[in-house]
Amino acid sequence: MKLLPRKALVLGANGLLGQNLVRVFAHDYEVLAVAAQPEPRAPQPEVYYQSCDIAERADIKKLVKNFIPNCILNAAAFTDVDGSEVKREACWRVNATAVGYLAEAARSIDARVIHVSTDYVFDGTSAPYNEESRPQPLGYYGKAKLAGENVLSTSGANYAIARTMVLYGSGKNLRLNFVTWLLGQLRAGKEVRIVNDQYGNPTLASELAVAMRKLAESKQNGIFHLSGAETISRYDFAVQIARVFELNEKLIHPVTTAELGQAAKRPMNSAFDISKAQRELGVTMSNVVEGLKKFREELSQE
Numbered sequence: 001m002k003l004l005p006r007k008a009l010v011l012g013a014n015g016l017l018g019q020n021l022v023r024v025f026a027h028d029y030e031v032l033a034v035a036a037q038p039e040p041r042a043p044q045p046e047v048y049y050q051s052c053d054i055a056e057r058a059d060i061k062k063l064v065k066n067f068i069p070n071c072i073l074n075a076a077a078f079t080d081v082d083g084s085e086v087k088r089e090a091c092w093r094v095n096a097t098a099v100g101y102l103a104e105a106a107r108s109i110d111a112r113v114i115h116v117s118t119d120y121v122f123d124g125t126s127a128p129y130n131e132e133s134r135p136q137p138l139g140y141y142g143k144a145k146l147a148g149e150n151v152l153s154t155s156g157a158n159y160a161i162a163r164t165m166v167l168y169g170s171g172k173n174l175r176l177n178f179v180t181w182l183l184g185q186l187r188a189g190k191e192v193r194i195v196n197d198q199y200g201n202p203t204l205a206s207e208l209a210v211a212m213r214k215l216a217e218s219k220q221n222g223i224f225h226l227s228g229a230e231t232i233s234r235y236d237f238a239v240q241i242a243r244v245f246e247l248n249e250k251l252i253h254p255v256t257t258a259e260l261g262q263a264a265k266r267p268m269n270s271a272f273d274i275s276k277a278q279r280e281l282g283v284t285m286s287n288v289v290e291g292l293k294k295f296r297e298e299l300s301q302e
C-alpha cells in the first residue's frame with residue numbers, strides 16, 4: 001500500500017521563519033506555502049505558493065478545507081514592534097483575530113496548529129521565564145500576540161505555541177534582521193550604537209524550524225519556549241557577531257535603552273528557560289557562538 005504524503009500548510013512563508021519552515025518541511029511533506037504578497041519571495045521547486053490574507057475568515061477557512069493539511073505552521077504575523085503602537089488595528093487583526101479564524105478552520109478538519117509567539121508577552125522584570133511564568137506585555141505588539149495565544153489555547157484545537165525571540169537567519173528577499181543588518185554596517189565600516197542593557201536568547205531561524213517540526217510531530221499541546229540556549233546582552237551579541245565573521249568589533253559602541261528612544265517599550269531581560277522543550281521534545285538549541293557559526297555556514301552554502 002502506498003503511503004499518502006503528510007501535508008504541511010506554512011503561513012507567513014515569505015518571512016524569515018516561514019522560509020526556513022518551508023525548507024525543513026519540504027523534505028518529506030507536501031507543503032503549501034502561503035503569505036500575503038501575490039508572489040513567493042523564495043520560490044522552491046515542488047512547493048506550491050498561494051497568496052491569502054489570513055485575517056479574512058472565509059479565505060483562511062477555504063484554504064484549509066481545500067488543502068486538508070495534517071499540520072499548520074503559523075509564522076504569519078504583523079512583526080513591526082514600534083509600528084504596532086500606531087497601527088493597532090493592523091497589528092491586532094493578524095496577531096490576534098486571524099489566529100482565532102485559523103484555530104476554527106484547523107479544528108473543523110482536526111489539523112494540528114503550531115503557532116509562533118514572542119518573548120514580548122513578558123515585561124522583562126523576572127527572567128528567566130518558563131512556560132508557567134505570568135505574561136505581562138509592555139507594548140501593543142506583545143498584547144496582541146498574547147491575545148493570539150489565548151484565542152488558540154481556548155479554541156479546542158489541537159495546538160502548540162512556540163514562543164521565541166531575537167530571530168536571525170538567512171533567506172531570499174528578506175528584510176534585515178539584527179545579524180544581517182549588523183553585518184552590513186560592519187562590512188561598510190560604519191560605527192554602530194547597540195544597547196547594552198537588553199538581554200535575550202538569540203535564535204537561529206533554521207534551528208527553530210527544526211524544533212517546530214518536532215513540535216508538529218509530537219502529541220503535546222501547550223506552550224513551549226524555543227529560543228537559543230544562551231542569554232546575552234544585545235551589545236555582547238554584536239561583539240560575538242563581529243568576532244565570528246572576523247569584522248571590526250571596535251566599530252560597535254554600547255548605548256543604553258534610555259539613550260536610544262525606541263517607540264515601543266521592550267522587556268529589558270526576557271531570558272528563556274528552554275528546559276521543557278529540551279526534556280519533552282528532545283530539541284537541542286545552540287549557544288550564541290555555535291548558532292553564529294552555523295549561520296556563517298548557511299550563508300556560505302547559499
Ligand SMILES: NC(=O)c1ccc[n+]([C@@H]2O[C@H](COP(=O)([O-])OP(=O)(O)OC[C@H]3O[C@@H](n4cnc5c(N)ncnc54)[C@H](OP(=O)(O)O)[C@@H]3O)[C@@H](O)[C@H]2O)c1
Pocket residue numbers: 011012013014015016017018034035036037038052053054055074075076077078079094116117118119145164165166167168
Ligand atoms: N523576528 C523576530 O525577532 C521574532 C521574535 C519573536 C517572535 N517572532 C515571531 O516569529 C514569527 C515569524 O517572524 P518573522 O520575523 O519570520 O516574520 P516576518 O519575516 O516579518 O514575516 C511575516 C510573514 O507574515 C506574512 N503576513 C503578514 N500579514 C499577513 C496576512 N494578513 N496574511 C498572510 N500572511 C501575512 C508576511 O507575508 P508577506 O511577506 O507576503 O507580506 C510574511 O511572510 C512571528 O509570529 C513573530 O511574531 C519573531
